[in-house]
Amino acid sequence: MTSLRLYHHPISTSSRPVMMFATEHRLQIDHQVVDLFSGEQHGPAFTAINPNQAVPVLEHGVFRLTESSAILKYLADLVESDAYPIDARERARVNEAMDWFNTGLSRELAYGFAYPQLFPNHARPGAEAQAAGLACVRPRAERLLSILDASMIGPDRRFVLGERITLADYLGLGIVTVGEAAGMDFTPWPNLRRWLSTMKARPAYAQTHAVFTGAFGHARTRNAMALTGEGAC
Numbered sequence: 001m002t003s004l005r006l007y008h009h010p011i012s013t014s015s016r017p018v019m020m021f022a023t024e025h026r027l028q029i030d031h032q033v034v035d036l037f038s039g040e041q042h043g044p045a046f047t048a049i050n051p052n053q054a055v056p057v058l059e060h061g062v063f064r065l066t067e068s069s070a071i072l073k074y075l076a077d078l079v080e081s082d083a084y085p086i087d088a089r090e091r092a093r094v095n096e097a098m099d100w101f102n103t104g105l106s107r108e109l110a111y112g113f114a115y116p117q118l119f120p121n122h123a124r125p126g127a128e129a130q131a132a133g134l135a136c137v138r139p140r141a142e143r144l145l146s147i148l149d150a151s152m153i154g155p156d157r158r159f160v161l162g163e164r165i166t167l168a169d170y171l172g173l174g175i176v177t178v179g180e181a182a183g184m185d186f187t188p189w190p191n192l193r194r195w196l197s198t199m200k201a202r203p204a205y206a207q208t209h210a211v212f213t214g215a216f217g218h219a220r221t222r223n224a225m226a227l228t229g230e231g232a233c
C-alpha cells in the first residue's frame with residue numbers, strides 16, 4: 001500500500017478519533033506530531049501542507065486530505081471497514097451522526113464550553129466575559145448531550161447507531177471527552193456514560209489518549225469556572 005502519513009497532535013479533538021481508528025485497524029501510518037503549543041501549525045512549512053493551519057492532515061502518497069470527518073471516511077473506505085457501511089441508508093445514518101457531532105455538539109461543547117477553559121487563547125477576554133460566555137453556552141451543550149443520551153444512544157444501544165461501532169463513535173468520542181476534560185458533569189446522562197465507558201474500554205483508547213488524559217486528568221469531575229454571569233455567547 002502507498003504510504004500513509006498523519007500530521008496530528010495527541011491532545012487534539014480532531015486528531016484523536018483518527019488516531020484511534022487507525023490504531024484499531026492496524027494501519028501502518030507515519031505519525032508526524034505538529035506542535036500546536038509552540039505554534040508550528042502557523043509556520044510556513046506546515047501552512048504549505050494545510051493552509052487552514054490545523055491538524056489532522058492525512059497524506060496518502062501524493063494525495064493530501066484535511067478535515068477529520070473526511071479523513072475517517074477515506075481511511076474506512078481504504079480498508080473496507082465495517083465502521084462505515086456501504087449500504088446507502090446505513091451510510092447516510094453514519095454521515096448524519098458525524099455531521100451532528102462535528103457541527104452541533106462540537107460548536108457548543110468543544111468550542112463554546114471546553115476550549116475557553118482549557119486553552120488560554122480561546123478564553124473570553126476577562127473573568128466576567130468568560131463566566132457569562134460559559135453560563136450562556138452550558139445549557140446549549142447540555143441540551144445536545146441530553147439528545148445524545150436519550151434519542152441517539154438511548155437505553156438499548158451499545159454504540160451511537162446500534163450494536164456495531166461506526167465512524168460516528170470515533171468522531172463523537174473526541175468531542176465528548178474534551179467536554180469531560182473541561183468539567184462537564186455527565187451524571188444526568190446514564191446512556192451517554194455507558195457509551196463513554198464502552199469506548200474507553202477499547203484497548204486503542206488508552207494507547208491513543210495517554211497524552212490527552214495526562215494533560216487534562218482522567219474523568220475529571222471538577223466544575224468549570226463559577227458560572228454566575230449572564231449574557232450572550
Ligand SMILES: N[C@@H](CCC(=O)N[C@@H](CS)C(=O)NCC(=O)O)C(=O)O
Nearest residue numbers: 012013014053054055056067068069
Ligand atoms: N474541522 C477540522 C478542525 C481542525 C482543527 O481545528 N484542529 C485543531 C486541533 S483540534 C487545530 O489544529 N488547531 C490549531 C490552532 O488552533 O491553531 C477537522 O475536523 O479536522
